[in-house]
Each structure stands twice: as C-alpha cells, then as structure tokens.
Amino acid sequence: MSKIIYLDNAATTQLDENVFEEMKPYFVEHYGNPSSVYSIASESKKAIDIARERVANSIGAEVSEIYFTNGGTESDNWAIKGIAENYVNKGKHIITTKIEHHAVLHTCEYLEKQGYEITYLNVDEDGLVNIEELEKSIRPDTILISIMFANNEIGTIEPIKEIGEIAKKHNIIFHTDAVQAFGHVPIHVNEMNIDLLSASGHKVNGPKGIGFLYIRKNIKLKSFIHGGAQERQRRAGTENVPGIVGLGAAAKIACDNMEERAKHLIKQRDYLMEQIEKNVDYIRLNGHRTKRLPNNVNFCFRFIEGESLLISLDMEGICASSGSACTSGSLDPSHVLLAIGLPHEIAHGSLRLTLSHNTTKEELDFVVEQLKDIVNRLRAMSPLYEDFVKAQK
Amino acid sequence: MSKIIYLDNAATTQLDENVFEEMKPYFVEHYGNPSSVYSIASESKKAIDIARERVANSIGAEVSEIYFTNGGTESDNWAIKGIAENYVNKGKHIITTKIEHHAVLHTCEYLEKQGYEITYLNVDEDGLVNIEELEKSIRPDTILISIMFANNEIGTIEPIKEIGEIAKKHNIIFHTDAVQAFGHVPIHVNEMNIDLLSASGHKVNGPKGIGFLYIRKNIKLKSFIHGGAQERQRRAGTENVPGIVGLGAAAKIACDNMEERAKHLIKQRDYLMEQIEKNVDYIRLNGHRTKRLPNNVNFCFRFIEGESLLISLDMEGICASSGSACTSGSLDPSHVLLAIGLPHEIAHGSLRLTLSHNTTKEELDFVVEQLKDIVNRLRAMSPLYEDFVKAQK
Amino acid sequence: MYTEKVMDHFKNPRNMGEIEDASGIGTVGNAKCGDIMRVFLKIEGDVIEDVKFKTFGCGAAVATSSMATELVKGKTVKEAMAVTNKAVMEALDGLPPVKVHCSLLAEEAIHAALWDYAQKHNIEIDGLKEPKADIGEHDSFEEI
Amino acid sequence: MYTEKVMDHFKNPRNMGEIEDASGIGTVGNAKCGDIMRVFLKIEGDVIEDVKFKTFGCGAAVATSSMATELVKGKTVKEAMAVTNKAVMEALDGLPPVKVHCSLLAEEAIHAALWDYAQKHNIEIDGLKEPKADIGEHDSFEEI
C-alpha cells in the first residue's frame, strides 16, 4: 500500500501542522497551571483567553459563554443532563430526533431511565426534521429541544434557524450538537437562537480530547463535572492548556478559510457523487442532496455489506466508514439509516466518504475506479445479488 | 527574574521531554480514529493498548481494568457518582474524609443534594484518618468508602492498606483518589484491596487533559459520559490518542524511577524542612512528618497571609502555592488546614512547596534564604505580629 | 482487527461461486442482521466432491465461509459433520469476539446444505438437525 | 493577575509602619477572613499630616492600604472622607473582581481611624459612621 487516501474526516481529522505549532510551547515550556498565582502561570492563562476568544468569535458568542470540555461527547452529556436536572421543576420532557449521535441518544436513554420523557422526532427520507412535527410535539413540560446541526453519517444539515425560532417562540431551551458542523458551515448562536452548542476539536483539524460547550448567558446550567473552580466554577479539572490552545487555533483557521474551503469541497463532493452515480448501479444517495455538509458523501450499495466494502477499500489504501452494524459489533445497522426509512439489508450496505480540504480530484477518481471494481467483486460473491439477478430474468 | 524555581509540582508538573517525544507521532502523523476498521487506525489502537498495559502494570492491575478519562476530576466524579447510582438499592451512605480534594468533596456535596448521606471523617492533627472511627462509621447502607491516597496540600499519606482491609471485611467498595500518589509512591490495587482508583497524567510529568480510572473487574460501574462504544462501552468519546500515549509513557517512567527518585526527594524534602525550621520561627509543619509524599513541604507562617507570601516568592522567581483563601477568591482558607485543627488566621498563612526530581539543593538554599527575608518583611507589615510582639513584652 | 489468515481468505476466497447441479444447497442468516451465507454441495458417493459458497456479510463472514468450505471439501459427509465453528476459527488463527457468530453461521450453512441433500436423497445424517428458518438472532455481545 | 500599579504598591508599600503618637488608629477586618488593616493618622488642625498602615492580607490588601493612605495624606478630614474605595481602585488601575473587597476594607480602615480620632477629640465628622466591630462578612463572589 503506497499512498493513503483518507476519506473519513467525519470520524476524525488530521491535526493541522500550524495548530500543532501553536500548541507545542504549552507542553514542556509553559506548563504552569493557569489557576496559579505566580507569573509563569499567566502564560497559560493568556493562551486560554486567546483561545476562548477565537472560539467565541467563530460562533458569534461572548467570551464568557464558552466553556472548554473534553470533547463533543462531554459537551452533549453536560448540556442535556444539566438542563434535565436544572429545569426538572418545569418539566421532564425533552425533544430530540431519531438521528442524533449516540452522545445525545444514549444520554437521552439514560434520562428516560431516570423518569424523563423523550420525544424522538422522525426525519424524512433525506434526514430532515419536520418543523411542524417539532412544534406539535412541544408540551407545557418540555424543557429542552436538542437537535443536531448536521448529521455525522448522512451529512444532512437541519433547519437550525427555524428550529431556534420555534424554541424561542415557546420559550424552550435549544441545544444543538454542532460537532460535525462547527468550522465547516457558518454558525451564529444569536441569529440562530441557539442556547447551548456542543463542538469537538478533532473534527476541525484540531486536537483530540478537547471540545467546548457554548452556554448562553442566561441559561442556568450546573456543573456536570464537580471539583475545582476552573471555567468560572462550572467545569472542574486542571485545564488542558495545549488542547485549549489547539482548539482555539483550529477554530480560527477553520473559520478564516471556511468560505473558500466549503466552495471547493462542495465542488469535489458533487463531483464524487456524480462519478459514483455514473459508474455504479443499484445505489442510493443517503442524506439531502444539497442541504448537506460540504464534505459528506454517503451511498448505499445494494446487495453488499459495508464492512467488507471498507476492508476492500482499505486494501487499496482508502479509509472510509460505514453505517453497517458489523463495524461496531452490534446487530442493527445505523439508526440513522433506519430512521430515513432504509430496510435493514440496504442499510447494511452503506459507505460514507468524508473529504478534507486537501482531498484531490485524482484521489477521488482513484476511489471511484476502485469502488466500481470492489462493488462488482462483492456482488459476484453475494447470494442477494444472485437472487436479484435471477428474479430479473 | 532570571531563573524560575518551580516548587508547585503538586499543582502540575512539567511534561517530560521523553513523554512528549512518544506523543508526537500521534498528533499529525498517526491521527486515525482507533475505533475505525481500516488499517491505519491500528497504529492508534496499538498505541492505546501499550499505554493501557503500562498503566495497568504501574498499579498491579489487569489491562481490562483501566479506563482512560479526561483527568483526575472526571475519574473521581465517575467513581463516586457511578457507585452511588449503581448501588442505590443497597443504600445511600458514603464515607469519605474532610480533607479530600474538591473533586471528591463537591461530588459528595452534589450527592447530598440528591438525598445521599455522606460521613466526612475527621483526621488528626497530621491529617491521618482514624481506622477505628472509619470502622465505626460503617453502616448497613454504606455503599462506598472514598479516601484519598495522599493529600494534595499537606502531603500526608493515608493508611490505604488498612482502609482497604476494613472495606473488604465489610464488603464495601473502596475508591481512592490517588492523583497525588500515583507515580510517586508504590501502589498495588490487589495488595491494598482498592476497587476504584483515580489518577491524572499531568501530576506525574505526563500531559494535561488525560487520566484514568481503575475499575476492579467485578465492580458494576455504569457509564458517566454516555455516547459511543469507546473504552469497552464504559466511557464514550473519541479517544485522546496522544494524551493516552503520554499517560502511558509517564506512568512507565515514573514507576521505573520511583524508588530512586523517592529516595532523593525525601532527602531533599527533609533538608528543606530542616532549613526552614532552623531559619524561621513561629511556624508549624503541616502534615505528617514522615508519612508524607516524598516531594511535599507545607508550613504555616504565623502572622502573615499566604497570597502575599506567594507573590513575594514569585518576585524572586519561586513558584509555590498556599491554602490561603485569597488565592482562590473565597473566604475560608483551605478546608484541609481547618480539618487538621488550625485556627483560621494561622491557616491563612500556609505555604506549600512541592519538589520535582530535578530540584537542586542550591535551589532549596536560595528558597530558604528568600523565604526568611520575605517572612521578616511581611511580619514587619503585619498588625497581628505587632500585637503579638507587644503582648510578649 | 483480523488475522492474516482471515484477510487472506477475504481477499482470495476459496470456493466462491455456484454449483449448477448441486446435490444440496443451504442458505442461512438474514439480510436484516447483515449476514447471509449460501453453500452449494456436490456429493458423490458419500464424499463432498465439490463445494461452493456465496456470502453477503462482513470480512469475517466471507473468510469463515471460505475456510469452512475448504475444510469440508473432499471429506465424507460424516467427516464434514465433525467440522465445527471452532475448527473454522482455529484454522483462521482466531476471530475477534464480536465476530464469533460468523463462524457459527458458516457451520450452519454447511449443515443446511447437508440437510437439503439429505432431504432430496431421503437419507438421514447422524446428528444433523433441520436448520432454523432464520438464525439471525445471534447474541449481541456483552453490553454493560 | 494584578496591575503594575498594584504590584508596585505591594513591592514598595507607601506609608507602611506605625505612628507612635497617632491622633487616631483604626483596625478593620479579621484574621478569620485573612485581611486585617490598621491605619494610624496624625491630624493637625484639620489636616492629615501623616498616615501609616499595617496590613495582614493578600497582595491587594497591602496595595489598597498603601494607595488609600497615599490618597488621604495631606488632605483635610473632609477631603479624606471623600476618598472612596472606587478612587483607590482607580488609582491602582483596577483590581480583579474577587479583590474588590480589599478596597472596601481600605476605605473602612481610614474611616475607622477617623472615627477613633473623632471620638478622642469629641468631634463629629460629616457622614462618618461607627465602624462595624467585624466587617469580615464581605460577600463571597458569585457561585453558580
């Protein structure tokens, strides 16, 4: 295997060299605990301030509304469990969707066991939430609407502004899991009426193990992780200074280059979709064709199973992902693919290709070529394809 | 300020150059998500396996009993809240001490609000827990004993083996916050009957933002952070690969060199204590004189306040810490110093000097010299000292 | 994730294909769970002269099908009956725990084809039971 | 954490010391909370001819004592009464929010010394109230 073509940028991204350069001094040199009194600690403190400002700027928030966490998962847990706990006197009803990331879904399921009631909204065949259904599901005891900004599997971007308006109109707190959207599409917490927003560093060429939760000023959200007085007494634990610095740098780079990168990526994405559709039959595009993340391509290939597709691509140096159960060791294929109405056997044959701004057209051409061969090979092996062909005759 | 003398290693430590070297490849080069199918992910997977083994070896645990977290605070939160939730059917009583870190104390206070009952054990004037008092406080509904391995302020090492025996005898789960002890003093979870153990990377020359929780095989501990299937479905969130690698490397280095470093540090520590006692009067050693962390020195200096001491030391390039309230912005001085029986005004004048294995005798001599002058200067400024001197006459 | 043997059998599956005039054909698994195996047997006398498979499924599913067919090829029916999922796994130098069910499926696919052969030829094979119509319900792996 | 001005007044406190034959002495704060300030005033005619302080407390406590004494030195009693904690903070280019109480303490220490002076000389100073015996109970900062 000579060259790697990495098309799994929704899973994690390569740390930007420039981001790493900004982080470096905070490992060995400026290691002071930012909470300390002495002056060498101020190096760390200043670095955190700058990072917080960069992050705040990237979503139109105030500096004091940004809280650093360990990643998107912690942010989701904190937002949802925190609101559930704090607003329990108002009610125990939460609205979310069927296509959230497990960080939201499993947190909601945990809350269900604690006596909360969760409405899991349906989505249409493109993965879009229905605004009317959302509004209808609001009850007097609804305390939170948590709907993801963009879906991590199929890339569909939800109508966040409209959802924010509904939430505001009904005076309900609105959380969005923006882990996939942050740094990739424009986000403005005020224009979109977002009260809480989760994001993760490593999805935007930042470091792993760092993320943030945006908490609107007026929102009462208690600590989720208790202990020291860090993060204005809301998130305890010694600050991960290099991580925070890296997140700040990554946020800045992503936002400064967003427009240009998105334009390029959309072109690449649409080219890849077109080429796959031209070269392989019996496939289905998953997710909305245009309301989708600039870097996300997701197809189901009928009669074949995702994992064997992934391994075959890997043999050619292509890194991708699948919503197939086999990759996770569980039985059912991705809940997202089932929620957009795919039958199990088709859902098992999904392939997600997520591009980076460095992906080249040559790489995409190579991928399509390989994909064509692999699909043919796997279909030749498939009893489902055999049955299908025989039935056609 | 020409040279910095860093004596705040209990707050955080300098990342070891060698540890950083081991981490480096996992930032930009091997950035693959370890949960992925393709082969480049196996680099990350292997690195995590090695780190897990190193950590397990360092406390005599099995590899499958180590769960990576974001740090000591998260580990403490997980252990205590997790046990509280899982064993609620057995009871709602938890035993801890008055001198725990806030990560434990504030978590326990949170649980009190949820209806749990917490016994906060007293400690003696050296900060030691009384085993008989511990045993007496055990009730049929006691579900957890959480006692720190070594105290972060005064350095006292608790009789962990004896506590473990009591816990075992009464069939109660035993958690220890070993954030300060890990890598500094020998720990063996089986010999000490420890069921859960928290530790943090940055306290042992490892990176910030990473820690672990040891969970004994038979302990039922649900997830605290819900989401993806990472860490054998117990701790969700994309793995912080460089952080994990760094923690593993730091654990190995700390344990390989523990004996030698501790011997050296104890000599240095005792020398520093002796010199301070010889050169400054009206002082009190905090913590047990011998049952203490090899690197911890803590004194109260009567008639002066800790923060002004710290700032004065900082002006001479010396980084230290204090249990004074002023450093934290709250009213009361350290709960630890109050728990060992110090009156408020004395507790306000504490100074913690925590050494590293690189601290030299010359540095210590310089510190003592400066300290002497500073204490004299601040006392000359102190109305309390004025009253004291007048009363002596 | 997989051993070299598994990867080899995935890359170069042995006995992949169909047998036109098969003595017995068995299909097990279901698309819902993401694994379907179909085994074709050509039995002459009491000997499995030829065997082919088709599989829809993950890497382990393909590899176990390939290995299972290898292990029964040329064997008598009785010998083939003795080829367990364990034997398949061992021959592949092991499988990840979450993939053990694939080896069971391979064993069952052979048995289903033998059952079909037995039905067609009105014979009874020692120890062979009627295959379940749907063996999709394999255990999910430990969830805490 | 602190401004340069604060650091300067901490390093080189102005007016630190005692006045043997002070016209008024005031002590405020308490050791429990970690801040005690004592102010000595030498008043001649209506003018503060000299002022000294002693302080047990944090960097801000020392700096605000130093600055407050500077601000009242040479002033009339009435002018000294007009020196507020805000003026002290401004003169120091600000204080961290958690340290604002130190500036209040400094204001109160001046007032307490003036009160002592007024008592001893049996005069009344406009707007001056008896100092609290213990002003330790300053507000803890916002806890969420």
Ligand SMILES: Cc1ncc(COP(=O)(O)O)c(C=O)c1O
């Ligand atoms: C939509 C979404 N939410 C949450 C997460 C969790 O983020 P992390 O793994 O960084 O904690 C992810 C990625 O894994 C995601 O794609």
Ligand SMILES: Cc1ncc(COP(=O)(O)O)c(C=O)c1O
């Ligand atoms: C005893 C003890 N427990 C817990 C912690 C919390 O660790 P961390 O800040 O790494 O989360 C610390 C250090 O801050 C500590 O000293």
